[in-house]
Each structure stands twice: as structure tokens, then as C-alpha cells.
Amino acid sequence: MKIVVINGSARKGNTQTAIAAFAKGASDRHEVEVIAADKLQIAPCKGCGACECYKGCIDKDDTNVTIDKLAEADMILFATPVYWWGITAQMKLVIDKCYCRGMQLKEKKVGAIVIGGAPTDGIQYELIRKQFECMAQYLSWDMVFHKSYSANTTDELAKNEAAIKELEQLGASV
Ligand SMILES: Cc1cc2nc3c(=O)[nH]c(=O)nc-3n(C[C@H](O)[C@H](O)[C@H](O)COP(=O)(O)O)c2cc1C
Incomplete structure (x- = not known):
């Protein structure tokens, strides 16, 4: 499989460590590409509708090259720190732009890794899990793990x- 990982953290920290461990296990059998969301120039989705959910984005930035990679991937791994009970802004910018080719992002295998400072029984993890579950249902994703x-x-x-x-x-195992 071609696995594309979106790293939602801006620092060399826990998310990067988690991605490296996952990639170590996956690289024998799969091609793994990690995209650092923080390094991308992606303007926020303005909801202009020009994309009609399949044509790509009219923004002249890193949106289309990033979403093209996700559309071509067999599996997408979203790896994000918890910021204020949610995913990071960098991760959200990428996810919002998935709208521009949403119809071509259906039926992917998807994983999610979430890392927060609080113990894992905190509500932030449940909120983020629900968000990914809703996206998975909407786009018929096979949520392989969270x-x-x-x-x-x-x-x-x-x-x-x-x-x-x-x-x-x-x-x-993926
Ligand atoms: C702006 C900001 C907001 C945060 N909000 C939360 C939070 O709501 N809940 C939580 O458990 N941890 C929170 N944290 C802690 C981070 O999730 C934690 O340090 C995580 O390990 C960071 O991942 P990284 O090392 O990959 O950047 C926050 C950290 C920052 C900088």
C-alpha cells in the first residue's frame, strides 16, 4: 500500500516519535510518505464551492499537491497532538481542504494517532475519536485503528x- 501520513505537530516531539515507530513497522511491506502539515502553505477553506467537491481547490498554494497525495493513497494516517480538546490547526487546515476532492477520498483505509498531555481517559480523546468516526462514516472510510x-x-x-x-x-499489521 501507499500510506500517506499527515503529521499535525510542528515540533520534534511525541507525534513525530509515534509516526516513526508506525513507519518502522510498516515500511517492510508498504511505502510510507510523511507530510508535515506545519511546513505547508495552505489557506483556510473559504467554502466558495468552486471545487464542487471533486475539481480541486482554486487556491494557489500547497492544497492541491497535498490533497492529490491523499487521493492517491491507499491508506491515510492522521497523527495529531491534542490542542484545546481538539486536533491542531495545522491538521484541520488539511482536513478542511479534503472537501475539494472529497468524492475521490472515499473508501480509504484510515488510521488516527492522537497524543495529549492529559491521561487518555480525558474527554479530549473521545471528542477527537468522534470527529474521526463521523468523517469515516461520511466518506465510507475503513477506520483501521484509532x-x-x-x-x-x-x-x-x-x-x-x-x-x-x-x-x-x-x-x-496494516
Ligand atoms: C496549544 C496547546 C494546547 C494543548 N491542549 C491540550 C489539551 O486540550 N489536552 C491535552 O491533553 N493536551 C493538550 N496539550 C498538550 C499536547 O497535546 C502534548 O504536549 C503533546 O504531546 C504534543 O505533541 P507533540 O510533542 O507531538 O507536539 C496542548 C499543548 C499545546 C501547545
């Missing part, structure tokens, strides 16, 4: 051997 981890300082997840092992196994 994993939540608690880590705050940049190196905290890397010290969680069980989490790293689980992420490597997840990568190997």
Missing part, C-alpha cells in the same frame, strides 16, 4: 516502551 496516548514533554512517548512497541506492531 490510538490515543498520553505524553507531554517532547521525549515522553519515546520513553514509553509499550506504546512504541504497540505502534511498531500497528505499522506491521
